[in-house]
Amino acid sequence: MRVRRLAAWTALPLVVTLGLAACGSGGNGGSSGSAQDAAVSIQISEPQHLVPTNTTETSGSQVLAGLFSPLVDYDAQNKPYEVAAQSVTPSDNNKVWTIKLKDGFTFHNGEKVTADDYINAWNYGAYAPNGQGASYFFEKIAGYQDLQGEKPKAKTMSGLKKVDDLTFQVTLAEPYIDFKSMLGYTAFYPLPEAAFSAPGVLNDSYEQAPIGQGPFKMKGTWQHDSKLDVERYDAYPGEKPKVKDVEFRVYQQLTAAYSDLQSDNLDVLPTIPTENLSTAPTDLGDNYQTSPMSSFQFLAFPTFEKDYSNPDVRKAISMAIDRDEITKSIFKGSQQSARSFVSPVLPGYRDNTTGAAGQFNPAEAKKLYQAAGGPSKITISYNGDGGHKDWVDATCNQLKANLGVDCVGSAEPKFADLLTKVEKKQPVGLFRMGWVMDYPSMEDYLGPLYSTNGSSNYYGYSNPEFDRLVKEGSAAPTQAEAIKKYQQAEDILAKDMPVIPLRFGENVYGHSSKVKNVQMDLFQRVNLVKIEAAS
Template structure:
């Protein structure tokens, strides 16, 4: 997932401050339930249909309403949850057996069709689902897509796709189905832990492949909590414990996901005791948080990775020694200490520490601050930029660290450097895609699933979905593909590590920072955990007394 904003910054007016409130008239049972509820701050979700939910606000809510086929342990290895087993003899045909007893919140049993119907809906191109591309490894995906042709007479209507359902999904019985991929992939079980692979009940559809009007606002899941009332847009989403849940029960009776437009106002509510959990403390509050919150100010590993890419389509950046010099000119530790107050850590490789196969210091000397060696490499280069620009999106609060990075480059190399802000992230990407000379490119990434491949392929593969800088190395590409086709995850990691070693030699980007979750909670709660996907664990949180 391409990271627009490594930190969730102020995006609007004062946050709406609402107290947790039930929807009924207020009997004693309601009062007890509310008393054993917690309030968690989120941003307004874009969507709650799983195949269309690609941002953290929606994912947090779905984490309470649904149970995935697999989750991940502390080593980022998949662990079956709603699945009884997930097996494959060849990494191409996967058999999924469901645990018995799981039901949706409306009482419908969770069956193989619940997954097959949901995934077919998500994969069908005309439905325009934001996470549709996660199904592209499944056989038949291409036949569900249609391209919008631009003829001589102007734009034409896109033709209907060849098919409406994936040939790679087959029902064996009510609790067993198979997934056939177009090519073997050892990491497929991990991919199925992503939000897009959640099930939907029959009640979601008014007709085959058609989501019923209003379903999204009163969404029905298979998780530990069910929605209470409806999604109150820009205000709150209230959920309550689902009594017939067959998994591990939550320790609280309900959660009010309180929606904020301004993280600073959210933080003020946290300090005042009107909010129980804020998943991301805003940069402006980092200095005061240790005093404001004491040991309720916490950090945990995240999968975010901040970097800048070299525009390799420009001649002045084609010399690897120019790229090495610029990377060595950057003092990552100073930047993380002074700008981010230690809330992020210096990056020393090309994938996040959150994934299996990560190794520290894979970038080696190229990611170590060494002004003297950087100046030596820079001076020896015959083709190099006369000035340095770092392009970034102005709506993402990047100016402070970009300016700091430029000052370091000036001091180390004696070359002029300046930030080049674009109003929005989309504006920056549009220029990069047209190969306009924007200079170095500010980018970030948060994993979709915990595999090295989820960084290597999209960011560095030839034609990768987020390889905006034009890096291409056939040996690297082959190693990534060999890893994906390997018989075991261990064999896959070995290939992917070899691929990362090539990046350390070619330096297509400057790794800068690994993110952390920096969060806080009220005196009312304990056992608050935020995972590598930035989600608060709603099953472990409990009242402090």
Template sequence: MQVRRLAAWAALPLAVTLGLTACGKSGGDSGSANQNGVVSIGISEPQFLSPANTSETGGSQVLSALFAPLVDFDEANKPFEVAAQEITTTDNKTWTVKLKDGWTFHNGEPVTADSYINAWNYAAYGPNAAKNNYFFDKIEGFKALNPADAATKPETSTLTGLKKVDDKTFTVTLSAPFSEFKALLGYTAFYPLPKAAWESDTAAPLVLKKDFQEAPIGNGPFKIKGTWQHDSQVEVEKYDAFAGTKPHIGGALFKIYQNSDAEYADLLANNLDVVKQIPTESLSTVQGDLGDRFQQSPSSSFTFLAFPTFDPRFKDVDVRKAISMAIDREEIANKIFQGSQKAAYSFTSPVVAGYRDKTCGTACEFNPTEAKSLYEKSKGPKELNISYNADGPHKQWVEATCNQLKTNLGVECVATPEPKFADLLTKVEKKEDVGMFRLGWAFDYPSMENYLGPLYSTGGSSNYYGYSNPEFDSLVKAGTEAPTTDEAIKKYQEAEDILAKDLPVLPLRFGQNVFGHSTKVKNVAIDLFTRVDLNKIESVG
């Protein structure tokens, strides 16, 4: 999700199997629940608060309160209907979505088929430059909305694959069969939007109101209270007319932090209810600090180091390979993360079907002698820097990585902080000099494809480094169109093998949710998408 995707905080230990537990749960049954209580949750500053554009965990945590998805996922990672009554297909190409009755937006508007069709057309329309545009590329008509020449205005503004049947039913025709399409519909980009979101709901193409994301109107269990207070907070309150599963709290206050240590200090002082990621520096003391209020649960998160393709210093794959071999992943996992971290040697997470260990091969094996020889032979740069977001717990491990590169390659290396994750992404998008940069990913839906397509496909929604390989794209496409899961996985694995040769990024670690909560809440759970489950958490007293 629906948090998934690029994560400001992802630097986490791994749960090796989903069999450990589907989601962490803490707080027991002590204390009486307060149905009107407001819980506070720490997040990073969102980059956006609109379904078409939100692709990082801070904004997605907020949107998961304001919107309800068509589907969510059970403990076996299988999608089940939420806002949808049923989603059916006979050929994996044409899908029929029937909505539940009685659902409304926070302004009282009914949720209809048009609510989805309009929102999806807006996100898919190329000139809108939506961050999540990529996720609609499987729907028939996408190419017409996204000409190869971005300067060319599309002749149409709607997807031919979207057809309204009646107010509660619509069909989605894909350009090719995709067996996992139902799971894809759990992603943030597929939330509906009300008529009130548009400058005019009859104009074509639709234009989103400029201030809509300051106070989004959703169909979820909570409605926004006031407006988004940038760099400070977003507050939501229970929407009494919500037709789905009712939460056990009266609202949530998403407190925005630029510094993870300050966030943790607020937790220790009982001024914050949930910290989704314990700072690295506090892992050695957290058990004593929080006792049984310190929790761990499986996560889909994946931390990696990216090379901007626009930077000529990293054009040679041997330079990238040498840097990779100079990093001792196990040492950082054991010393920085107190042995709770799992070093990553593959490009997809162990929590998804089709995962294989050590697909990165020798390029990810620690070999300082070979690394230095290769680096010198390929004339790697004498100075390196690694950019990271300071609103996440990354300083210590990034500096440790830089120290390894200094020692093992004989170069200068500087850890360069950016105040906010949104700032780092914006700089990369503008092709500003950031050097190497850390990124974290949590899946949007449980599939190998979700680690491959968005991150590495040409024009992928979160391909911030500009990687492009037609053979890779072709294999991912073949996987999505495969008639069976086993056949799809085979193609995805072949695509992953290409990444091992090209090394557009360096796998570093797989993660686990490592979180803590105050004495004022119970039943705290964080799922595989690094999202606090707002349907489970309770306020005490």
């Protein structure tokens, strides 16, 4: 099950599990002394895991972004560029990729980083008995299927081949033009020999103090439900951090973190709580910031149920929702109304691909709904731990008024509870979902969410023509040809409306007066190399 992409929070774009302990008292923002010796504090939730191939949520990803250096990162146009990789070179048909590593990278225990460290880490992640949450990221590599099931046929993927200590080849099961972009994701980090107690067997203690090859190293061990401390790794060959120490501080409630931020007792709050959105610009002044982010909030239909099997019913419900009003009144303009199925940050994005179905038109919506025989009662299920109640209630009120139906919101305690019911096809009515890209590609939105066998297609949607176009886009020889196919696939979604696009998110964050140059990326992570002490 893909979970990092699926968004639990209405403001946070990725799945998070709130820490169980109190916020942590005291603590400093920027420390005294020189700026290079400064310590900064950043709010996180309790990570679920800190093994790269098992880290599928925001907070764990934020910590690992400091401990590891990716093979590639993304420029201002969201195109991949090499970081730990010296080069990533495809064959003519984009099926065989040669990855050459930069020399000079070492793990925090002094081990030299080699091609074996990537091959071993990826094979560990892909091997089904290891139960790694991000295992599916390796499914494009040849031989992945042999590592699946209760009794796999193999322990290593046939598509991984070492060339020399700093070079390895990756053969894919099928050509994929966006594989280089994919390599920026957390699952593709390397693991040192010290991480394993035996070949293919992860050391039980590794996760408590992960050893990476990034700009920061662990300082002590993971203090569960409280904090994680990291310090600058002076042997890092890339861009050096501007601060010495980072404290990732676990908070149970975002409102408590916001109070600490206002009193300069916390340096960075990656998400302003919904309750504080209206006052945050005044409360924080120039320390209130926004930036682009890739989250996508939507309502999904159980298309396998008779009530919602007719696309006209689905389109009518979409037309009865005033997205702009909810974005303005509930989210105070901090999110953007969505009328397309992929994020505006992506190459290939087009505005208003939903057409008439995405426009607020209550009179036409009611007429279409009645003609299509829509149900007299609508339920919208959502996870109660994600801050969704206000907008769900507002949506229900609009559907009552505009369609003449009864509508109720139904909260499940946790996002996992909602997903479990949906997976079992238990009656939940419409259900809210969220998505955030793992890497910049239209396929990363279209394939997993809407393909017949998509790993996050919880709504039973299936269209063979859509599947064909996505597959052809993935195998296209150029980006332009790939985007053309992906856009044609998106046009089919607009006709079928298996989900209702609602909102695209932004990073809405704040920082204390003790730090400056606070930047957040499209994955809602603080750039730990750029942040500086203010004095």
